Amino acid sequence: MRDRSTRSALVRAVHLGGARTRAELAEDLSLNRSTVKSLVDDLVADGLVTEHPSSGGGAGRPSLVVDPVASAAWVLSVDAAVDWVTFSAIGWGGTTLAEVEHERGAGRSPEELVERIVAATADLTARVGTSPRAVSVAVPGLVRSADGSVRVAPNLGWRDVPLGQSVGDAVGLACVVANESDLGVVAEHTRGCARGVDDVVYLFAEFGVGAGILSAGTLLGGSGGYAGEVGHMRATRRGRRCSCGSDGCWELSVGQEALRDALGLAGPARPAALARAIADIAARGGALPDAYVEELATGVCTIVTMVDPRAVVFGGLFADVLGVPSVMDHVRAAVNDCLVGRQQGVALHVSGLGRRISVIGAAELAFAQLLPRL
Numbered sequence: 001m002r003d004r005s006t007r008s009a010l011v012r013a014v015h016l017g018g019a020r021t022r023a024e025l026a027e028d029l030s031l032n033r034s035t036v037k038s039l040v041d042d043l044v045a046d047g048l049v050t051e052h053p054s055s056g057g058g059a060g061r062p063s064l065v066v067d068p069v070a071s072a073a074w075v076l077s078v079d080a081a082v083d084w085v086t087f088s089a090i091g092w093g094g095t096t097l098a099e100v101e102h103e104r105g106a107g108r109s110p111e112e113l114v115e116r117i118v119a120a121t122a123d124l125t126a127r128v129g130t131s132p133r134a135v136s137v138a139v140p141g142l143v144r145s146a147d148g149s150v151r152v153a154p155n156l157g158w159r160d161v162p163l164g165q166s167v168g169d170a171v172g173l174a175c176v177v178a179n180e181s182d183l184g185v186v187a188e189h190t191r192g193c194a195r196g197v198d199d200v201v202y203l204f205a206e207f208g209v210g211a212g213i214l215s216a217g218t219l220l221g222g223s224g225g226y227a228g229e230v231g232h233m234r235a236t237r238r239g240r241r242c243s244c245g246s247d248g249c250w251e252l253s254v255g256q257e258a259l260r261d262a263l264g265l266a267g268p269a270r271p272a273a274l275a276r277a278i279a280d281i282a283a284r285g286g287a288l289p290d291a292y293v294e295e296l297a298t299g300v301c302t303i304v305t306m307v308d309p310r311a312v313v314f315g316g317l318f319a320d321v322l323g324v325p326s327v328m329d330h331v332r333a334a335v336n337d338c339l340v341g342r343q344q345g346v347a348l349h350v351s352g353l354g355r356r357i358s359v360i361g362a363a364e365l366a367f368a369q370l371l372p373r374l
Helices: 001-016 023-031 033-045 110-128 163-171 180-191 257-263 271-281 290-307 317-322 325-337 340-346 353-371
Strands: 051-055 064-068 074-080 084-091 096-103 134-140 143-144 149-153 158-161 174-179 199-204 211-217 310-314 347-350
Touching: 001 064, 001 084, 023 033, 023 051, 023 064, 033 051, 033 064, 033 074, 033 353, 074 110, 074 290, 074 353, 084 290, 084 353, 096 110, 110 134, 134 163, 134 180, 134 353, 143 174, 149 163, 163 174, 163 340, 174 353, 180 199, 180 211, 180 290, 180 310, 180 325, 180 353, 199 290, 257 271, 257 290, 257 317, 257 353, 271 317, 290 310, 290 325, 290 340, 310 317, 325 340, 325 347
Parallel strands: 074 134, 134 174, 199 310, 310 347
Antiparallel strands: 051 064, 074 084, 084 096, 143 149, 149 158, 199 211
């Protein structure tokens, strides 16, 4: 049992850290070199890693570098966004082996998505040369963690969709389904600016507003897996009716439509157009309307006070908004002035993972289950 857990720890270290020397693995995992050698020899025999001499110029015999063979264990990661679907073959070690993206158009039904996943599985398997070990899907909606059922996804028009079971049955693989914001915090914790931080909030805005919350290194799901729907906090008693069916949701004050109105843009609130308008404001040294910034800062302070994170990472349109220096300054001052922020400080970051964050997070959620079995 100890050998199995030790092997799992080494596999995870290689997955998250990439190519490492045997000496580095021994030091990082507090193992003796003979144990590392034995474990690595087994991984080489299983076709999971290769070894080659390090290129260091030090004296003596060079240490061997342990390099993951990405195609030996990969997962199909799917980002089922409102406007597009991304299918990515991501190998262990975090390498993207192949990827394809389609616009959603009018085809947003669950059945259409399952059909595309089946086709993508065959296509990417042919490209990579091996079959995936698991499938993981990111969706913009409430997902029941127990079975991957999408209870409601307002922007897709879905309700009570057994997506995890449907995909699993169609491709014959284990399928994990999760909310896109939850996967955002997983991605930031494993591959982004929150590495090594175990209490993190990831705030995301695009068609909707949501949060992924990591507490003591564990994803905060709540009793049914629905925690983090911060866009539907009640921000005002006399607010407009939200797509979720409630009145006065925070999403209506800071989300995509609210941002379009704050910027004075006409027509549909497209994320790309909003991002360009915000970038132009930042380039000119301008500012966003005070009312919008204050609504944003108030909501962030409420979340910080409830959750007590060490870091907040902003993604999607919020990454663009917080990229405007005056907005970041205002939000930081507000957070530092709230009760929790005054105690130990809260780091604020703009995500650097971009639009692929849900794909990365979905892959890492699948690997969390797969790696112990490698």
